[in-house]
Amino acid sequence: MTPLLAGHDQPAHEPVLLNMVLRFLLGGSPSVLVDGTVGGGGHLRSILEECSPDTRIIATDRDPDAVESLRRELGSDDRVVLRQASYVRVPTILSELDIGRADGALFDLGLSSVQLDSPDRGFSYRINGPLDMRYDPGSGDPPASEILNELPQEMIADIIYHYGEERRSRRIARTIVSSRPLRTTGDLVRAVSRGCGRYDVKALSRVFQALRIRINDELGQLDSLLRGLAEWVAPEGRVAFLTFHSLEDRRVKRLFADSDLFRPADPAWVSPGPEERRKNPRSRSAKLRMGIRV
Ligand SMILES: C[S@@+](CC[C@H](N)C(=O)[O-])C[C@H]1O[C@@H](n2cnc3c(N)ncnc32)[C@H](O)[C@@H]1O
Structure with missing residues (x-):
């Protein structure tokens, strides 16, 4: 897939383990999917291309710039509900929309290449800029x-x-x-x-x-998401996490392996192969963890 440009002349974020994510999430023929960290929409675009025309997708991101630029791109695609919000707010958004439960969800944790490469966000040691690092600079944090x-x-x-x-x-x-x-x-x-x-x-x-x-209180946000996840994912619903370091990964692994509300998928996780790691060095530390609601 050709990566789209996100905003002016910034390089796009390359979605990690895209085929595996699609195969896993769409394999459950979902009616309602959540993309909790929609970012530049890399995974979302392919989901939209491949899912059934009746599938509704609830997409959130904390970053107002990411949401704004995706809103412009998607226009009036009424399959997608896009909100600038933390994924912690997904259950509230579902209930506002009168949706009981989701059949699948994706959380691609951490930051996007677009954020990393933006000098004014302060995420990168390679680029000089203000020391900010907030996903949502308007949050008051x-x-x-x-x-x-x-x-x-x-x-x-x-x-x-x-x-x-x-x-x-x-x-x-x-x-x-x-x-x-x-x-x-x-x-x-x-x-x-x-x-x-x-x-x-x-x-x-x-x-x-x-x-x-x-x-960004990333681990606090993740813990809170994991605590409430079973309440809004339907039985047999499929949940995929892309984790990028052990502090995240071990939390997700514990939920899928040790709780009686989820079981690990088969395989329980995959990581990018040599070809993807070569093409997209930022995928090197990624792990896709997959679990199924019991
Ligand atoms: C790796 S990027 C997602 C990339 C996206 N899957 C794509 O292919 O374009 C991670 C995104 O998660 C967002 N994010 C981080 N913490 C979040 C949270 N608690 N709730 C919602 N979004 C969050 C970041 O702003 C960033 O845009």
């Missing part, structure tokens, strides 16, 4: 700069350690605090590099990941 400039050193170290699994968290937190005030991603890159003694790509990606997870 503090941007990364506020967290880094105001939290005590110890708390910054804990964020880096717990959400980035970075062993040098204390040293890095010390150089962050001594570099205050930090305003741009470039300021953060310099502070982390001083903490590591060099420009260290692995440390930088762990620190940026950790902050993104904390700023």
Whole structure:
């Protein structure tokens, strides 16, 4: 499939494990599907091409820009209900629409390439821009700069350690605090590099990941989604998660393997093959976990 351009001249987000996601979700012949993290609509576009014309799709994303640009593209396709909202609000949206339960759902966790590559969002250590990192900049939540400039050193170290699994968290937190005030991603890159003694790509990606997870309360949101999922997914409904790190993956795995409300699909998970990883290096850490409502 040719990736569409998302907005002006930004490269599109390449949907990960697209064929497998389609085969799994549409294999259940769903009447109602949820795309909880619709992003640039990469998965959604193909779902629309391949699902039955009667299937309704409820699509959410926290990012107002992503939702706005998809709204423009989809126009008046009345199969799709698109909302700028966290996936945590899906059950409320279903009940507003008078829909009892969904037959399938997709959650492609984390951030999109469009967000990563946008200088004004502050998600990437490779591009200089304001230290923001919020999926929804209008949410009223503090941007990364506020967290880094105001939290005590110890708390910054804990964020880096717990959400980035970075062993040098204390040293890095010390150089962050001594570099205050930090305003741009470039300021953060310099502070982390001083903490590591060099420009260290692995440390930088762990620190940026950790902050993104904390700023957007990603694990809190995921836990809340997983707690309520069984209530709005119909029996035999199919749920797919694309996870990108162990903190996410282990939570989803636990729900599908250890609860009596879901069973793991067969196979329980797949990861991108060498060809996809070569073409789309950002898919390298992805795992598609699939579960079925009992
Ligand atoms: C990997 S991208 C999705 C890409 C999409 N599947 C595609 O193919 O274009 C992840 C998206 O999830 C969104 N997101 C992150 N946390 C969210 C949440 N709690 N609720 C809804 N959307 C969320 C991000 O804004 C981002 O657009």
